[in-house]
Amino acid sequence: MTRDLNIWIGTGRLGKQPEIKIIPSGKSVCSVSMACAFNEKTEWINIVFWDKLADIVGKYCNKGSFIRVTGRLQTRSWDKEGVTKSITEIVASDVQFLGGKSDSQPKQESDYQHAEPQTGGTGIDKDAIPF
Numbered sequence: 001m002t003r004d005l006n007i008w009i010g011t012g013r014l015g016k017q018p019e020i021k022i023i024p025s026g027k028s029v030c031s032v033s034m035a036c037a038f039n040e041k042t043e044w045i046n047i048v049f050w051d052k053l054a055d056i057v058g059k060y061c062n063k064g065s066f067i068r069v070t071g072r073l074q075t076r077s078w079d080k081e082g083v084t085k086s087i088t089e090i091v092a093s094d095v096q097f098l099g100g101k102s103d104s105q106p107k108q109e110s111d112y113q114h115a116e117p118q119t120g121g122t123g124i125d126k127d128a129i130p131f
Contacts (some may be wrong), residue, residue, distance in 0.1 A: 010045060010088050011068045012036040020058035030054035032061075034069065046089035047071070053092055060097060070094040089122075096112060 012034040020030045029047040049057045071093050077086035
């Protein structure tokens with residue numbers, strides 16, 4: 001028996017300032033491009049965040065923010081002035097903020113939806129650890 005799996009995980013930096021749009025159904029959507037490097041070659045990945053994730057990315061990320069995204073690969077097409085256009089993108093299901101305190105974004109160093117306490121349950125402040 002074969003099982004299909006469509007999971008994409010990547011880390012990189014946002015190439016532009018995220019912008020949130022509200023579509024007619026009332027849902028939030030945020031499309032960004034993320035630079036992912038491998039062996040000194042940069043690939044630009046199109047990522048779409050929906051609903052709460054769109055709001056979070058729009059609020060806490062800036063151009064250059066370092067993030068990890070988990071999602072699924074999707075290709076869609078549309079007609080524009082008689083020409084069929086298509087795009088392959090990642091539809092995000094999770095985002096983690098990886099930047100340090102020097103980044104310009106408000107700090108959430110763990111997954112925003114599942115934020116862990118700063119002490120990590122140990123009673124030790126994570127910021128006090130030197131490594």
